[in-house]
Amino acid sequence: MKFNAVKPEDIQYLGSIVGKENLVAGDDIHEDFSHDELGDLKKFPEILVYPKNSEEVAEIVRFANQKCIPVTPRGQGTGLVGASVALHGGIMLSTARMNRILELDEENLTLTVEPGVLLMEIAAFVEEHDLFYPPDPGEKSASIGGNINTNAGGMRAVKYGVTRDYVRGLEVVLPNGDITWFGGKIVKNSSGYSLKDLIVGSEGTLGIVTRAILRLLPRPAKAISLLVPFPDLERAIETVPLIIQSKAVPTAIEYMERAVIENSEDFLGKKFPDSSSDAYLLLTFDGHSREDIEKDYEKVAHICLNKGALDILISDTQERQDMIWSARGAFLEAIKASTTEMDECDVVVPRNRVAEFVKFTKVVEAEESLRIRSFGHAGDGNLHVYLLRDELSKEEFNKRLHKSFLRFYQKAKELGGQVSGEHGIGFAKRPFLEDVSGSIQLDLMRQIKRAFDPNNILNPGKVV
Amino acid sequence: MKFNAVKPEDIQYLGSIVGKENLVAGDDIHEDFSHDELGDLKKFPEILVYPKNSEEVAEIVRFANQKCIPVTPRGQGTGLVGASVALHGGIMLSTARMNRILELDEENLTLTVEPGVLLMEIAAFVEEHDLFYPPDPGEKSASIGGNINTNAGGMRAVKYGVTRDYVRGLEVVLPNGDITWFGGKIVKNSSGYSLKDLIVGSEGTLGIVTRAILRLLPRPAKAISLLVPFPDLERAIETVPLIIQSKAVPTAIEYMERAVIENSEDFLGKKFPDSSSDAYLLLTFDGHSREDIEKDYEKVAHICLNKGALDILISDTQERQDMIWSARGAFLEAIKASTTEMDECDVVVPRNRVAEFVKFTKVVEAEESLRIRSFGHAGDGNLHVYLLRDELSKEEFNKRLHKSFLRFYQKAKELGGQVSGEHGIGFAKRPFLEDVSGSIQLDLMRQIKRAFDPNNILNPGKVV
Numbered sequence: 001m002k003f004n005a006v007k008p009e010d011i012q013y014l015g016s017i018v019g020k021e022n023l024v025a026g027d028d029i030h031e032d033f034s035h036d037e038l039g040d041l042k043k044f045p046e047i048l049v050y051p052k053n054s055e056e057v058a059e060i061v062r063f064a065n066q067k068c069i070p071v072t073p074r075g076q077g078t079g080l081v082g083a084s085v086a087l088h089g090g091i092m093l094s095t096a097r098m099n100r101i102l103e104l105d106e107e108n109l110t111l112t113v114e115p116g117v118l119l120m121e122i123a124a125f126v127e128e129h130d131l132f133y134p135p136d137p138g139e140k141s142a143s144i145g146g147n148i149n150t151n152a153g154g155m156r157a158v159k160y161g162v163t164r165d166y167v168r169g170l171e172v173v174l175p176n177g178d179i180t181w182f183g184g185k186i187v188k189n190s191s192g193y194s195l196k197d198l199i200v201g202s203e204g205t206l207g208i209v210t211r212a213i214l215r216l217l218p219r220p221a222k223a224i225s226l227l228v229p230f231p232d233l234e235r236a237i238e239t240v241p242l243i244i245q246s247k248a249v250p251t252a253i254e255y256m257e258r259a260v261i262e263n264s265e266d267f268l269g270k271k272f273p274d275s276s277s278d279a280y281l282l283l284t285f286d287g288h289s290r291e292d293i294e295k296d297y298e299k300v301a302h303i304c305l306n307k308g309a310l311d312i313l314i315s316d317t318q319e320r321q322d323m324i325w326s327a328r329g330a331f332l333e334a335i336k337a338s339t340t341e342m343d344e345c346d347v348v349v350p351r352n353r354v355a356e357f358v359k360f361t362k363v364v365e366a367e368e369s370l371r372i373r374s375f376g377h378a379g380d381g382n383l384h385v386y387l388l389r390d391e392l393s394k395e396e397f398n399k400r401l402h403k404s405f406l407r408f409y410q411k412a413k414e415l416g417g418q419v420s421g422e423h424g425i426g427f428a429k430r431p432f433l434e435d436v437s438g439s440i441q442l443d444l445m446r447q448i449k450r451a452f453d454p455n456n457i458l459n460p461g462k463v464v
Numbered sequence: 465m466k467f468n469a470v471k472p473e474d475i476q477y478l479g480s481i482v483g484k485e486n487l488v489a490g491d492d493i494h495e496d497f498s499h500d501e502l503g504d505l506k507k508f509p510e511i512l513v514y515p516k517n518s519e520e521v522a523e524i525v526r527f528a529n530q531k532c533i534p535v536t537p538r539g540q541g542t543g544l545v546g547a548s549v550a551l552h553g554g555i556m557l558s559t560a561r562m563n564r565i566l567e568l569d570e571e572n573l574t575l576t577v578e579p580g581v582l583l584m585e586i587a588a589f590v591e592e593h594d595l596f597y598p599p600d601p602g603e604k605s606a607s608i609g610g611n612i613n614t615n616a617g618g619m620r621a622v623k624y625g626v627t628r629d630y631v632r633g634l635e636v637v638l639p640n641g642d643i644t645w646f647g648g649k650i651v652k653n654s655s656g657y658s659l660k661d662l663i664v665g666s667e668g669t670l671g672i673v674t675r676a677i678l679r680l681l682p683r684p685a686k687a688i689s690l691l692v693p694f695p696d697l698e699r700a701i702e703t704v705p706l707i708i709q710s711k712a713v714p715t716a717i718e719y720m721e722r723a724v725i726e727n728s729e730d731f732l733g734k735k736f737p738d739s740s741s742d743a744y745l746l747l748t749f750d751g752h753s754r755e756d757i758e759k760d761y762e763k764v765a766h767i768c769l770n771k772g773a774l775d776i777l778i779s780d781t782q783e784r785q786d787m788i789w790s791a792r793g794a795f796l797e798a799i800k801a802s803t804t805e806m807d808e809c810d811v812v813v814p815r816n817r818v819a820e821f822v823k824f825t826k827v828v829e830a831e832e833s834l835r836i837r838s839f840g841h842a843g844d845g846n847l848h849v850y851l852l853r854d855e856l857s858k859e860e861f862n863k864r865l866h867k868s869f870l871r872f873y874q875k876a877k878e879l880g881g882q883v884s885g886e887h888g889i890g891f892a893k894r895p896f897l898e899d900v901s902g903s904i905q906l907d908l909m910r911q912i913k914r915a916f917d918p919n920n921i922l923n924p925g926k927v928v
Contacts, residue, residue: 107705107816130711153652162652164661165629180904185814187844188617188626188885190665192897192927193909197628197661201654218711241571247594247682292756350649352571380651421652433656440644444915445657451911463656 003088003460004068006046014049014091017059022050022097032077033092034085037139040343041082041427045072045092052097054171054179054210061208061458062177064091070460073204075115075143079150080344081426083203087461093208095145101125102211108185110168111214115145122214132219134160136252137422138329145209151201153422155252155284155328158379160217162422164200171211172199175453185213198448203424204459206452220286223251224297225321227313228304229277233257234355236279239307240378241352243283246303248296251284253379254328255358260335260375264327267334272327273320277310281378282328284321331375332384339371341389343401343428347412348421351381360411361385368407370400382421409436425463433463467552467924468532470510478513478555481523486514486561496541497556498549501603504807505546505891509536509556516561518635518643518674525672525922526641528555534924537668539579539607543614544808545890547667551925557672559609565589566675572649574632575678579609586678596683598624600716601886602793609673615665617886619716619748619792622843624681626886628664635675636663639917649677662912667888668923670916684750687715688761689785691777692768693741697721698819700743703771704842705816707747710767712760715748717843718792719822724799724839728791731798736791737784741774745842746792748785795839796848803835803852807865807892811876812885815845824875825849832871834864846885873900889927897927 006025015023024030025047034044051057064071070090077084086092099116104125111126111133120140126133135147137154146152148170153162169183182196183189199207230236237255261275274280283300287293301312315321336342349357358374361383365372371390376383387404389397409419409432419425419432434442445464449456470489479487488494489511498508515521528535534554541548550556563580568589575590575597584604590597599611601618610616612634617626633647646660647653663671694700701719725739738744747764751757765776779785800806813821822838825847829836835854840847851868853861873883873896883889883896898906909928913920 105814105816106709108814109708151652151654151658153654157652161629164658165625174904178904180902182905184880184882186812186880186882186885187815188615188621188812188841188846189882190615190617190810190884190886190888191882192665192889192901192905193670193912194615194628194661194665195905195908197658201656201658206657218713244573245570249682288756288759292752295752346654348650348652350569350572351651352569377652382652416648416650418648418650418653418655420654421650422654424654425656437656438644440638440642441646441656441659444659447915448657448912451908451915 003070003090006069006090010067010069011047013063014047014060017056018049018051022052024048036077036079036082036084038080038343040341041085043085043087043089045086046089048092048094050094050097054173057093057173057208057210058177058179060091060093061173061175065176065455065457068455068457070457072459073208075146076118076141078139078142079146079426080346080423081428083424083426083459083462085427087427095143098210104129105185109216110185111216113144113212113214115143115209115212117144118142119144119147126216127219130219131216133166133214133216135163135166138332140329144212148200148209148212149203150422150424153377153380153382155254155377157377158253159249159251164197166215167196167200167212168215169213170196170199170209172207173210174207175455175458179210183213201424203426203463205449205463206458221288222290222293223284223286223321224293225315225324226283226297226301227273227315227324228281228283229274229310230279230281231277231308231310233279233358235308236281237355237358237378239281239304240354242303242307243300244351246299248300250296250300250379251286254282254376255378256280256282256328256331256375260331260373263334263338264330267337268327268330270327273313273324282324335373335386335388339388339390341397342386344387345385345405345408346382346420346423347385347408347417348382349412349415349417351379353415353417354378354381354383357383357411357415364404364407368400368404370404405432412436427462430463467534467554470533470554474531474533475511477527478511478524481520482513482515486516488512500541500543500546500548502544502807504805505549507549507551507553509550510553512556512558514558514561518637521557521637521672521674522641522643524555524557525637525639529640529919529921532919532921534921536923537672539610540582540605542603542606543610543890544887545892547888547890547923547926549891551891559607562674568593569649573680574649575680577608577676577678579607579673579676581608582606583608583611590680591683594683595680597630597678597680599627599630602796604793608676612664612673612676613667614886614888617841617844617846619718619841621841622717623713623715628661630679631660631664631676632679633677634660634663634673636671637674638671639919639922643674647677665888667890667927669913669927670922685752686754686757687748687750687785688757689779689788690747690761690765691737691779691788692745692747693738693774694743694745695741695772695774697743697822699772700745701819701822701842703745703768704818706767706771707764708815710763712764714760714764714843715750718746718840719842720744720746720792720795720839724795724837727798727802728794731801732791732794734791737777737788746788799837799850799852803854805853805861806850808851809849809869809872810846810884810887811849811872811881812846813876813879813881815843817879817881818842818845818847821847821875821879828868828871832864832868834868869896876900891926894927
C-alpha cells in the first residue's frame with residue numbers, strides 16, 4: 001500500500017470543502033484522535049475534518065480517492081479494536097458534526113438520523129414519543145454510525161436482536177464519492193444482493209454511512225429486573241440454557257462476578273444492591289403490563305432457585321433498575337481503572353457453551369499467570385473477557401496476552417463461535433479473524449473490499 | 465456467455481456422483497422442470513440431478529465449474545420470477561432429496577435443516593415442540609432453501625420480520641466446490657463482512673445452500689384474527705398507518721377485495737365467512753394469553769370502526785382462523801385459475817404509501833385496459849399485483865403487461881419502494897431492478913457476483 005502524504009495544498013482544498021472552522025491539521029490535532037477507547041494502538045491522522053453533510057463527505061472522499069490519501073471515518077472513538085485509528089495517517093473524517101435527528105415517521109415507525117447522533121440521544125428522543133430503539137450497548141456515548149459499523153449488540157439482544165435488525169436503510173458515500181441509498185423505509189426487500197447488510201458491520205471499510213433509517217418499536221410499558229446471586233459462577237451460567245429452554249423470553253441475561261462488581265463500586269463510588277455472593281445473573285423482562293411478564297419471570301425465578309440460586313432480588317422501580325444497569329454499564333471502565341493496561345476479547349459462542357468458555361478463561365488465567373476478568377451477555381453467548389497487565393512489564397504482558405488470545409479464539413472456534421460478537425475486527429483482531437473464519441471466507445471478503453474500494457483508501461488496514 | 469453442452473460422458477460422471485437413480489437426462493425430464501410456478505419462461509435443463517448431501521453438491525458444482533456447464537439450483541419450483549429455470553440448459557440441481565430435519569437444539573432454540581425441507585414440514589415439526597418459526601409465506605409447499613434464497617417474507621412480517629431475521633447460519637457450496645459455513649448457532653456476530661446476509665436473497669447465484677441453522681421462538685399460546693369489512697378499499701388501506709401509529713403490534717395485516725375473495729371461493733369450493741363488502745382488512749394478533757393481546761386488538765377494532773369499518777368479525781378458534789387463512793393462502797392460485805395467463809408484480813413501498821399505490825393500480829387497469837387484481841401485506845407495504853391476460857392475444861397482453869410494469873415500478877421508485885418485497889428478481893424482473901436501484905448498485909452487485917463466481921456457472925442470467 002502506497003499512500004500519499006497530505007500536502008499544504010490538500011489542506012487548503014479540504015478547508016474549501018468543510019470550512020476552516022471544521023478542520024484541524026498536524027500538531028493541532030488533539031491526542032484523543034490518535035487512539036480509540038482501548039488506547040493501545042496509537043497513530044495520529046495528518047488532518048482531521050468535520051463535514052456537515054453527505055455532499056461534503058462525498059467531496060472529501062472523492063478527493064482522497066484521486067490523491068490516494070487514506071480516509072479513516074470516526075464516530076466517538078469508543079471502539080475497542082482500533083477501527084477508528086488512522087493507521088496510515090491521512091485524513092480522519094469525523095461524523096461528530098453530522099449529528100441531527102432528521103425525521104421521526106410515526107406511520108412507518110422509523111427514525112432517520114445522521115451518523116454522529118449519540119446512542120443516548122436516540123434513546124431519549126424516542127422515549128419522549130413512547131417509542132423504543134432496542135439495541136442497547138453498554139457505551140451510551142457511542143455514535144449511531146459507529147454502532148452500525150460494528151453491528152453493535154448490547155444487553156437486549158436476547159429478545160430484540162442486534163443493530164442490523166433495526167437498520168432499514170442507509171445512505172452511503174462510496175470510496176469513489178458516489179452517494180447512494182441501500183434499503184429505505186421499506187419493511188421487506190428481495191431486490192438483489194443485500195448491500196445494506198454488507199455495510200452494517202463493515203467498520204468503515206466499504207463506504208461511509210451518512211444517513212440511517214432506523215426501525216423503532218412501541219415502547220414496552222413495564223420492565224422488571226431480577227438480580228440473582230449464586231454460590232459460584234458455574235452454577236449461574238449453567239442456568240442460562242435452562243432459561244432459554246423454558247421458553248421464557250427475557251430481554252437481557254447478564255452474568256457478573258463479585259470481583260467485577262467491586263471494581264464497579266470503587267469506580268462509581270456507589271454500592272451495588274448486593275455483592276456478598278461470588279456470582280450473579282442479572283435479568284430483565286419487559287412487556288405491556290406486569291401481568292404480561294409475571295408468568296415469565298416467576299418461571300425463571302423457580303429455575304434459578306432449583307439450580308441453587310441464593311436469593312431473587314426483584315427491582316421493579318425505574319430507579320432501582322437504573323442503579324443496577326448503570327453499574328453494569330460501567331464495568332468496562334471500572335476494570336480499566338483497576339489496572340495499568342488491558343486488552344479484550346469479545347468472543348461469541350452458542351449460548352449453551354458460555355459456561356464452558358468461562359471455565360476455560362479461569363484455566364488460561366492460571367496457566368498464563370495473567371489476571372483475567374470477564375462479564376457479559378450470557379443470554380446471547382457474547383462474552384467480554386479482559387486481560388489485565390497490572391504490574392507486568394509491557395513486553396511480558398504482550399507475550400502472555402498474545403498466547404492467551406490464541407487460546408481463547410481457538411477455543412471459540414472449537415465451540416462453534418466467532419472472533420467478535422459486537423466489537424468488530426478493526427486492526428487488533430485481524431489475524432484471529434483469518435484463523436477462525438478461514439481463508440476461503442477471507443478471500444471473499446477481500447474481493448468484496450476490492451469491488452467497493454479498488455484503491456484501498458477507505459480505512460485501510462482494517463478488517464481484511 | 466459461452467457454456468458447454470452436457471455430453472454423454474458428463475452424464476456418466478454425474479451419475480457416478482449421485483447414483484443413477486438420482487439423475488434424469490434429456491427427454492426423460494418432466495415438463496414441470498422446464499418452468500416455475502408462474503410458468504411463462506420455459507427452458508429445459510439438459511440433465512437433472514438429485515444430490516443427497518453437501519459433498520455430492522460440491523462435487524457436482526466443482527465438475528460443472530471445470531467444464532463450464534451452468535448449474536441451476538432448484539427447490540420446489542414455486543417461484544414466480546424464473547429464478548429456478550435453467551435458462552442456459554446445463555445441470556439442474558434439485559435439493560428435493562436433501563430434505564432432512566437434522567437437529568432441534570432446544571438450548572439454543574435453533575433448528576438445523578437441509579434445504580429441501582418444506583416450509584409446512586418445518587411448521588408442523590416445531591409446533592410439536594411448542595416452538596415457532598415465524599416466516600409464513602402463502603406457499604407452504606415451498607422449500608426452505610428457496611425461502612432463504614428469496615428472503616421470503618410472508619404474512620407475519622409486520623411483527624416478526626422476514627426469513628433473513630431467522631437465518632443464524634448457512635452451509636454453502638461455493639461455485640468452485642468449496643464447502644463453507646457462514647454464521648452458526650451464534651446470536652451475535654461482528655466478525656468481518658456478513659457473507660451470510662449476502663447469500664440470503666441471492667437466488668442461487670452466489671452459492672448453493674446445503675444446510676441452514678434457523679432461529680426459533682417460543683410458540684405464542686394464543687392468536688386471534690379479525691376480519692374487518694370496509695365500504696371501499698381506500699378506506700381499508702388508509703386505516704393501516706393509523707394502526708401502526710397506535711403502537712398496537714399486529715402479527716399480520718392483509719388487505720383483500722371482494723373480487724379476489726370470490727375467485728378464492730370458486731377455486732376452493734368453500735364460502736368465505738363474509739363477502740358482502742367491497743374490501744377487507746384481515747388482522748392477526750398473537751401473544752401469551754388472551755388478556756395479553758386483548759388491549760391491542762380492542763384498540764385496533766376502535767380505530768377501524770372510526771375509519772368507517774362496517775363490522776368486526778372476531779375469529780378466536782383455531783378452526784375459524786384456519787378457514788380464513790387458508791382462503792388467503794389460495795389467493796394466488798385462485799386468481800391464476802380465473803384467467804388464461806398472468807404475470808405479477810411484487811412491489812414493496814413504505815407502509816404508509818400502500819393506499820396510494822393501490823389507487824394507482826386502478827388507474828393503470830383503466831388506462832391500459834388490462835384486468836388487474838391485487839392483494840397483499842398491507843402491514844408491511846408489500847403488494848402482490850396480478851396482471852391478467854384473459855381473452856387478449858399473447859402479443860397484445862405482453863405489450864400492455866410491459867407498459868404496466870414500467871408504470872408500476874416507476875411509481876414504486878417514486879414512493880421510496882423497491883422492485884421486490886419477497887419474490888426476488890430472478891430472470892423476469894432484471895431490467896426493473898436496474899431501473900429502480902440504479903447502475904451504481906448494479907455494478908457493485910455484478911462485482912460481488914464475479915468475486916463468488918468468476919466463471920458465471922451458478923444460475924447464470926439471474927438477478928444481475
